[in-house]
Amino acid sequence: MNDLKITRPFDMLNSALNKQVLIMLKGNVTVRGKLKAFDVHLNIVLEDAEELENGKVKTKYIEVFLRGDTVILVTV
Amino acid sequence: MNDLKITRPFDMLNSALNKQVLIMLKGNVTVRGKLKAFDVHLNIVLEDAEELENGKVKTKYIEVFLRGDTVILVTV
Amino acid sequence: MNDLKITRPFDMLNSALNKQVLIMLKGNVTVRGKLKAFDVHLNIVLEDAEELENGKVKTKYIEVFLRGDTVILVTV
Amino acid sequence: MNDLKITRPFDMLNSALNKQVLIMLKGNVTVRGKLKAFDVHLNIVLEDAEELENGKVKTKYIEVFLRGDTVILVTV
Amino acid sequence: MNDLKITRPFDMLNSALNKQVLIMLKGNVTVRGKLKAFDVHLNIVLEDAEELENGKVKTKYIEVFLRGDTVILVTV
Amino acid sequence: MNDLKITRPFDMLNSALNKQVLIMLKGNVTVRGKLKAFDVHLNIVLEDAEELENGKVKTKYIEVFLRGDTVILVTV
Amino acid sequence: MNDLKITRPFDMLNSALNKQVLIMLKGNVTVRGKLKAFDVHLNIVLEDAEELENGKVKTKYIEVFLRGDTVILVTV
Structure with missing residues (x-):
C-alpha cells in the first residue's frame, strides 16, 4: 500500500512544505533551506x-x- | 503481438512505476532509484x-x- | 508518385515503428534500437x-x- | 501559524515591493536595488x-x- | 511583381519540396538531401x-x- | 506616493519610449539607442x-x- | 510626429520588406540579403x-x- 502513496511528483513537494530541502540549480549552485512555497513551474x-x-x-x-x-x- | 504492446512513450514509464530506473540528466548527472511518480513534463x-x-x-x-x-x- | 508518399514529418516515424532506428541526442549521445513508441514532442x-x-x-x-x-x- | 503565512512563491515578491532585493542573473550577473515591479514571468x-x-x-x-x-x- | 511572390517564410519550403536542400543544425552539423516533408515546428x-x-x-x-x-x- | 507609480514592469519601458536606453543582450552584446517600439516578448x-x-x-x-x-x- | 511612426517592433520589418537587411544569428553567424518574408516567430x-x-x-x-x-x- 505504501508504494501507492505518491502518484504525482508535486505530492512529494507538498509533503515537504515547512521542512528542510536541498535544491540543486543549474550552474552548479546548491541551496538548502525550509520549503515555504512552490508552484507548478x-x-x-x-x-x-x-x-x-x-x-x-x-x-x-x-x-x-x-x-x-x-x-x-529537490531532495528532502 | 508483443510488438504492439507499447504505443505511447509514457506507457513505458507507467510499467516502470515502483521499479528501479536509471535516469541521465543534463550536466552529466546520473540518478538511480525506485520510480514513485512522473507527469507529462x-x-x-x-x-x-x-x-x-x-x-x-x-x-x-x-x-x-x-x-x-x-x-x-530513463531506462529500466 | 513515390515522391508524394510522405507529406508530414511524423509519417516517417510511423513507418519506422518496430524497426531499427539510430538517434542522435544533444551532448554527443547516439542510441540505436527498435522504435517502439513516439509522440508529437x-x-x-x-x-x-x-x-x-x-x-x-x-x-x-x-x-x-x-x-x-x-x-x-532520427534515421532508419 | 507563521509557517503558513506564504503559500505561493510570488507572495514573497509582493512583500518585497519597494524594499531592497538582490537578484542573481544567468551569466554571473548580480544586481541589487529597490523592487518596483514584477510580473508572473x-x-x-x-x-x-x-x-x-x-x-x-x-x-x-x-x-x-x-x-x-x-x-x-531573488533574495531580500 | 516577382518581389511579392513569397509572403510567408514557409512558402519557400513549400517550393523546395522534393528538391535538394542544405540544412545547418546547431552543434555544427550540416545535412544535405531531398526535402520530403516539414511542419510548422x-x-x-x-x-x-x-x-x-x-x-x-x-x-x-x-x-x-x-x-x-x-x-x-535551410537553403536551396 | 512616488513609490507606487510603477506597478507593472512594462510601464517602465512605456515611459522610456523615444528616450535613450541601454540594452544588454546574451552573448556579451550591448546596444544603446532611442527606444522606438517594444512588445510583450x-x-x-x-x-x-x-x-x-x-x-x-x-x-x-x-x-x-x-x-x-x-x-x-534594459536601462534608461 | 516622426517619433510616433513605429509603434510595434514588427512594423520595422514590414518597412524593410524587399530591402537589404543584415541579420546576426546565435553562434556568431551573420547573414546579409534581401528580406522576402518573415513571421511573428x-x-x-x-x-x-x-x-x-x-x-x-x-x-x-x-x-x-x-x-x-x-x-x-535585424538591421537595415
Missing part, C-alpha cells in the same frame, strides 16, 4: 536558506525565491 | 535513490524530485 | 537499444525512454 | 540599482528592467 | 541525405528526421 | 543605435530590431 | 543572401530560410 521560496559551495556555506538568505527553470532537483 | 520522483559519478555512488536520497526538462533518458 | 521509446560512443557499444538498454527535446535527428 | 524593475562584480559596484542604474528568464534567484 | 524529413563535415560526406542517410528546434537555416 | 526596435564593445562604439545602426529572448536587461 | 526568408565571416563573404545563398529562435538582431 517549480518556482520555490525557501526560508533560512544557505547557498553551499563544495559542501560549505557560502551565503545565507533569510528568504529566497528560486526561479523554477533553473532547478535540477 | 517528465517531472519524476524517485525513492531510495543514488546519484552516480563514474559508476560510483556519490550521494544518497531518501526521496528526490527531478525537474522534467533536465532529463535526457 | 518526439519523446521516444526504444527496445533492445545500445548507446554508442565512437561507433562502439557503450551501454545496452532493454528499454529506454528518450526525452524529445534532446533529440537532434 | 519574473520580469522585474529595480530602482536605484547597482550591478555587482565580486561584491563591488560595477555599474549604477537609476531604473533597470530585468528579463524574467535570465533570473536565477 | 520546422521538423524536417530528408531523403537520400548526407551529413557533411568540412564539406566532405561523413554519413549517408536513406531517410532522416531532423527535429525543428535544432535547425538554424 | 521584449522584441525591441532602437533608432540611431550603437553596439558597444568595452564601452567603445563598434557598429552604428540607423534602425535595429532586437529579438526579445536575447535581452538580459 | 521571426522566421525569415532572405534572397540573394551572403553569410559573412569577419566581414568577408563566406557563402552565397539564392534563397535562405532562417529559423526565428536563432536570430539575435
